[in-house]
Amino acid sequence: LxxxxxxxxxxxxxxxxxxxxxxxxxxxxxxxDVVVYGYVKGNVHATGKIEIKKGGSVNGNLTTAQILIxxxxxxxxxxxxxxxxxKVSSRAAAAGSR
Numbered sequence: 242l243x244x245x246x247x248x249x250x251x252x253x254x255x256x257x258x259x260x261x262x263x264x265x266x267x268x269x270x271x272x273x274d275v276v277v278y279g280y281v282k283g284n285v286h287a288t289g290k291i292e293i294k295k296g297g298s299v300n301g302n303l304t305t306a307q308i309l310i311x312x313x314x315x316x317x318x319x320x321x322x323x324x325x326x327x328k329v330s331s332r333a334a335a336a337g338s339r
Contacts, residue, residue, distance in 0.1 A: 244279075255288070262296065269301075277314075284318075 243251075244261035251258065253272035260266060264279030274289040277297040285291055287305040295313035304321045 257289075260297070275305075 242259045242261055243264045243266065245263070246265045248267045251266070251268050251270045251272070253270075255273045257274040257276070258270060258272040260275070260277045260279045260281055262278045264281075266279070266281045267283060268281070269283045270281065270285045270287075272287055274291070275285055275287045276292045276294065277299055278294045280298045282300045284301045285299065285303050285305075287303075289305070290307040290309065291303055291305040292309040293299055293311065293314040293316055295311045297311075298315040300317045302318045302321070303316075304323050306322065306324050308320055308322070310316055
């Protein structure tokens with residue numbers, strides 16, 4: 242959970258990032274899942290799901306397997322649906338559980 246100001250790159254690999262309501266990020270984000278309640282300026286790449294909640298704002302390009310943008314959310318950019326990352330991620334998880 243981030244509830245502050247950050248500039249740069251946020252690299253969380255296979256973890257979930259929640260951008261809190263008071264957060265102001267100027268950063269590119271790489272994570273498994275990203276949930277945005279605050280403000281993000283930068284590109285977001287998630288192998289799982291990106292959610293932009295009511296009151297949340299993203300100004301940048303999204304690459305993800307699943308997307309949810311609620312009514313009242315603000316989004317400017319492009320969306321690329323990449324289900325290949327999700328399949329690779331779930332195969333790696335299955336292989337790791339053996």
